[in-house]
Amino acid sequence: MEKIYLDHVATNPMHPEALEAMLPFLKEDFGNPLSLYPPGAKAKEAIEGARGSVASLINAKPNEIIFTASGAESNNFALRGIALALQNKGKHIIVSKVEHHSILNSARFLEKSGFAATYLPVDKSGLVDPDSVQKAITKETVLISIIHASPEVGTIEPIAEIAKIAKKNNIFFHTDAVASAGNIPVDVRELGVDALSMTAHQFYGPKGAGALYLKEGTRIVPLIYGGIQEGGRRAGTENVPAIAGMGKAAELAKRDMGKRSDYVKTLRDKLISSVLSKITNVYLTGHPEQRLPGHASFVVEYIEGEAMLLLLSAKGIYVASGSACSSKALKASPVLLSLGIPSHLAQGSVVFTLGEGTKEQEIDFLIETFPQIISRLREISPYSKGWEGTEDGTCTAKK
Amino acid sequence: MEKIYLDHVATNPMHPEALEAMLPFLKEDFGNPLSLYPPGAKAKEAIEGARGSVASLINAKPNEIIFTASGAESNNFALRGIALALQNKGKHIIVSKVEHHSILNSARFLEKSGFAATYLPVDKSGLVDPDSVQKAITKETVLISIIHASPEVGTIEPIAEIAKIAKKNNIFFHTDAVASAGNIPVDVRELGVDALSMTAHQFYGPKGAGALYLKEGTRIVPLIYGGIQEGGRRAGTENVPAIAGMGKAAELAKRDMGKRSDYVKTLRDKLISSVLSKITNVYLTGHPEQRLPGHASFVVEYIEGEAMLLLLSAKGIYVASGSACSSKALKASPVLLSLGIPSHLAQGSVVFTLGEGTKEQEIDFLIETFPQIISRLREISPYSKGWEGTEDGTCTAKK
Numbered sequence: 001m002e003k004i005y006l007d008h009v010a011t012n013p014m015h016p017e018a019l020e021a022m023l024p025f026l027k028e029d030f031g032n033p034l035s036l037y038p039p040g041a042k043a044k045e046a047i048e049g050a051r052g053s054v055a056s057l058i059n060a061k062p063n064e065i066i067f068t069a070s071g072a073e074s075n076n077f078a079l080r081g082i083a084l085a086l087q088n089k090g091k092h093i094i095v096s097k098v099e100h101h102s103i104l105n106s107a108r109f110l111e112k113s114g115f116a117a118t119y120l121p122v123d124k125s126g127l128v129d130p131d132s133v134q135k136a137i138t139k140e141t142v143l144i145s146i147i148h149a150s151p152e153v154g155t156i157e158p159i160a161e162i163a164k165i166a167k168k169n170n171i172f173f174h175t176d177a178v179a180s181a182g183n184i185p186v187d188v189r190e191l192g193v194d195a196l197s198m199t200a201h202q203f204y205g206p207k208g209a210g211a212l213y214l215k216e217g218t219r220i221v222p223l224i225y226g227g228i229q230e231g232g233r234r235a236g237t238e239n240v241p242a243i244a245g246m247g248k249a250a251e252l253a254k255r256d257m258g259k260r261s262d263y264v265k266t267l268r269d270k271l272i273s274s275v276l277s278k279i280t281n282v283y284l285t286g287h288p289e290q291r292l293p294g295h296a297s298f299v300v301e302y303i304e305g306e307a308m309l310l311l312l313s314a315k316g317i318y319v320a321s322g323s324a325c326s327s328k329a330l331k332a333s334p335v336l337l338s339l340g341i342p343s344h345l346a347q348g349s350v351v352f353t354l355g356e357g358t359k360e361q362e363i364d365f366l367i368e369t370f371p372q373i374i375s376r377l378r379e380i381s382p383y384s385k386g387w388e389g390t391e392d393g394t395c396t397a398k399k
Numbered sequence: 400m401e402k403i404y405l406d407h408v409a410t411n412p413m414h415p416e417a418l419e420a421m422l423p424f425l426k427e428d429f430g431n432p433l434s435l436y437p438p439g440a441k442a443k444e445a446i447e448g449a450r451g452s453v454a455s456l457i458n459a460k461p462n463e464i465i466f467t468a469s470g471a472e473s474n475n476f477a478l479r480g481i482a483l484a485l486q487n488k489g490k491h492i493i494v495s496k497v498e499h500h501s502i503l504n505s506a507r508f509l510e511k512s513g514f515a516a517t518y519l520p521v522d523k524s525g526l527v528d529p530d531s532v533q534k535a536i537t538k539e540t541v542l543i544s545i546i547h548a549s550p551e552v553g554t555i556e557p558i559a560e561i562a563k564i565a566k567k568n569n570i571f572f573h574t575d576a577v578a579s580a581g582n583i584p585v586d587v588r589e590l591g592v593d594a595l596s597m598t599a600h601q602f603y604g605p606k607g608a609g610a611l612y613l614k615e616g617t618r619i620v621p622l623i624y625g626g627i628q629e630g631g632r633r634a635g636t637e638n639v640p641a642i643a644g645m646g647k648a649a650e651l652a653k654r655d656m657g658k659r660s661d662y663v664k665t666l667r668d669k670l671i672s673s674v675l676s677k678i679t680n681v682y683l684t685g686h687p688e689q690r691l692p693g694h695a696s697f698v699v700e701y702i703e704g705e706a707m708l709l710l711l712s713a714k715g716i717y718v719a720s721g722s723a724c725s726s727k728a729l730k731a732s733p734v735l736l737s738l739g740i741p742s743h744l745a746q747g748s749v750v751f752t753l754g755e756g757t758k759e760q761e762i763d764f765l766i767e768t769f770p771q772i773i774s775r776l777r778e779i780s781p782y783s784k785g786w787e788g789t790e791d792g793t794c795t796a797k798k
Binding site for chain 2: 007011019027030036073201208226242309320
C-alpha cells in the first residue's frame with residue numbers, strides 16, 4: 001500500500017537539494033566556523049551564504065537573521081529576549097489566543113516574571129481584529145506578538161494592519177511565521193514587522209535549523225549565552241549542515257513558491273469542497289479564503305479526532321488532529337476553543353496539509369476513503385468506545 | 400599537501416556510522432515524533448533508542464536524559480533552569496573561573512536577576528580546590544557548577560570530591576562535561592553529580608545535538624517553552640537525524656573509549672615531551688597528568704598565538720589558541736589568566752587536540768615543523784608586527 005502523507009504542517013520531507021547542500025558539512029567539511037584556519041572559514045562561508053538566502057526569502061538584510069535550532073527557540077528568544085530588553089520602558093505584552101504554545105507559554109513565563117499579558121480573542125474564522133489590538137494597548141505595552149498563520153486552522157492574520165498599529169504606538173512587533181515563511185510570500189518590509197520567527201523544516205529544509213529575523217539595531221537579551229556566535233546573541237557551535245540545508249531550502253522556496261502554492265491550493269480546494277459536500281455535520285475550521293494554501297482543517301461532529309487519525313492511518317493516510325489526543329497532548333485544543341467551537345465538536349478535529357509531493361490521485365483516494373471512515377465511525381458509536389486507551393497509553397477517549 | 404587536523408576540541412569529524420544512523424531520518428523517515436501514525440512512531444523510536452545509548456554512555460537512566468541542540472544550550476538550561484527552580488530556597492550559586500562562557504555568562508545573567516555568584520579561583524594547573532568550594536558555601540547556596548574538563552587547558556577537575564561536598568551540604572551539583580563526555584569515562588553515579596551537560600560533536604557525533612543529564616525527580620524551569628517534547632521540559636520539533644547520530648556516536652564512544660584514549664594519549668605524550676625539549680621558553684598549560692587524553696596545550700613566550708596558528712595553517716596544520724584573537728574573540732583568555740599566567744604569556748597560547756584519526760606521522764611532522772615556526776617567528780620580532788590585522792580583520796597584534 002502506498003503511503004499518503006498529508007501532515008505537512010507537522011513536518012516535511014527534505015528537498016533532495018537541501019540534503020545535498022548539507023552533506024559536505026556532515027562529511028569532510030566539518031570545521032568549526034569560529035576557527036581561523038581554512039576548514040573553519042569554509043564553514044563560516046556556508047553559514048553566511050545561508051544567511052543571505054534566508055534573508056532574501058523574507059526581504060531582510062543578512063545581518064538581520066539570527067540562526068536558532070527551531071521555531072520554538074526563535075519564538076522564546078523573541079518574546080522573552082525583547083520583553084526583557086524593553087522592561088524598563090514598560091511591562092505589558094499583547095499576544096493572541098491562537099498563538100503557538102511556544103509563544104503562549106513564554107508569555108506565561110513573562111507573567112511570572114512581573115509582566116502583564118493580554119491574550120486577544122479571535123473571531124470564528126480565527127482572525128484577530130486589529131481594532132482589538134489598538135484597544136489592548138496601554139502605556140506599559142512594549143511588545144505585541146501575533147501569529148502570521150495558524151498551523152491548526154490555517155488562518156492568515158492581518159499582520160500588516162496590526163504592524164501599522166504597533167508602529168503608530170511605537171511598540172515592538174513580532175510575528176510567529178513558522179507555518180507561513182517559505183510557504184506564502186513573507187516580506188518583512190511590506191508586513192512592517194520588527195521581528196519574525198521561522199523554521200526550515202516547514203519549507204523542505206532540515207529539522208534543527210530555525211531563524212529569527214530581528215530588525216537592524218534591535219536590542220535583545222540572549223536566550224542562550226556563551227560564545228560569540230551570531231554576533232554574541234545566540235551561543236553554541238553552529239549546526240553548520242542544518243544551516244546550509246536551510247539556506248538551500250530558502251533559495252528553492254523563493255524560486256518555487258508560486259508554483260508550489262498554486263498546485264497545493266487547487267488540490268486543497270477540491271478536497272475542501274468534496275468533504276463539505278460528501279459528509280454531513282462537518283465544518284471547515286479557520287478562514288475560508290485567508291488560509292495557508294495547502295491547509296484543509298475540519299471538525300466532524302459526533303467523532304473523535306484520534307479515531308479518525310487511526311482509521312486513516314490504517315489506510316496509509318497520515319494526517320493530524322487538533323483534538324485532545326492529537327500530538328500526544330492531553331488538553332483540548334485552545335485554538336479551536338478560542339474560535340468558539342464547542343469542546344465536543346473540537347474533539348472531532350482533523351487537519352489535512354498538502355505539500356509539493358502530494359499527488360492528485362492521493363487526494364482522490366482520500367476523498368473516497370474519508371466519508372467511508374466517518375460513516376463507519378458513526379455506526380460504531382458517537383463516542384468511539386473502541387478507542388479508549390491507545391497503544392502508547394497517552395490517549396483516552398472521553399466517555 | 401595533506402591537511403593535519405589537530406583541533407578536536409573545537410569540533411570533530413563525524414564517525415561514518417553516526418552519519419549512517421542519521422541518513423534515514425534525513426531522507427524517507429522524516430516524520431515528526433509527536434505524530435500518532437507510523438512514521439511519527441519510527442522517529443519517536445529513534446529518539447528513544449538514542450536516549451538509551453546516551454544514558455548508557457554516562458550510566459544514567461534514559462528518563463534522565465533531555466536532548467538539546469548544543470552543549471551551550473545544556474549549560475544555560477542547567478544553570479538558569481535549576482537556579483530558578485530553587486530560588487525560593489536561596490539565591491547564591493558557585494562556579495569556577497575556568498568555566499566555559501556558557502556557564503560564566505549564565506551566572507552573570509543570574510546575578511542580574513538577583514542571585515549572588517561566587518567565581519572560585521584555580522591553582523596554576525587549573526584545579527579547583529574542593530576546600531574552596533566548601534568555604535564558599537553559604538546558607539543561600541542552591542547550586543554549584545564546576546566544569547569536568549577544560550577544553551582550553553585540558554585539566555580534569557576533582558568532580559567526585561566536589562560532588563561529595565555539595566551532597567553533604569544538600570546543594571544541587573552540575574558539571575559541564577562537554578569536553579569530557581564520550582572521551583573519558585563519565586559515570587554520573589560514580590561522580591555523584593545531579594546534572595551534567597554534554598554534546599555530540601565532541602565525540603564524533605553530529606553538530607546540533609546536545610544533552611542534559613538531570614537526576615530523576617529534579618525540577619527544572621524550561622529554557623525553551625512550547626510543545627510537550629522531552630516531557631515538556633524542552634520544546635521544539637526534535638532534530639531527529641542529529642539525535643539518532645548522537646545515539647550511535649554514544650554507542651561507539653562507549654565501545655571504543657579505552658582504545659581511542661590510549662591511542663591519542665601516547666601521541667600526545669610524545670608531542671608534549673618533544674615540544675618541551677625542542678623549544679625554549681615554552682610551558683605546558685593545565686595539569687601535567689590530570690588532563691584530557693588528546694590534549695596538549697602550551698604557552699610560548701615572545702610569540703602571539705594567532706601568528707602560530709596562521710603559520711601552522713600555512714603548513715596545513717590546523718590548531719587552536721586561547722589567545723586574544725583565537726576563535727575570533729577579542730578578549731584575552733580568562734581561563735589562562737585565572738591560572739596565573741601573565742597576559743603577555745597568555746598571548747602565546749597554542750592548543751593541539753588529537754583525535755582517533757590522528758596519525759603518528761602527522762605528529763612527527765608537527766614535532767619537526769613547530770620548532771621551525773617558533774624560531775622564524777622569534778627572528779621576525781617578539782611582537783610579530785607582520786600580523787597586525789589579519790585577513791578577516793578581527794585580530795590586531797598588540798604593539
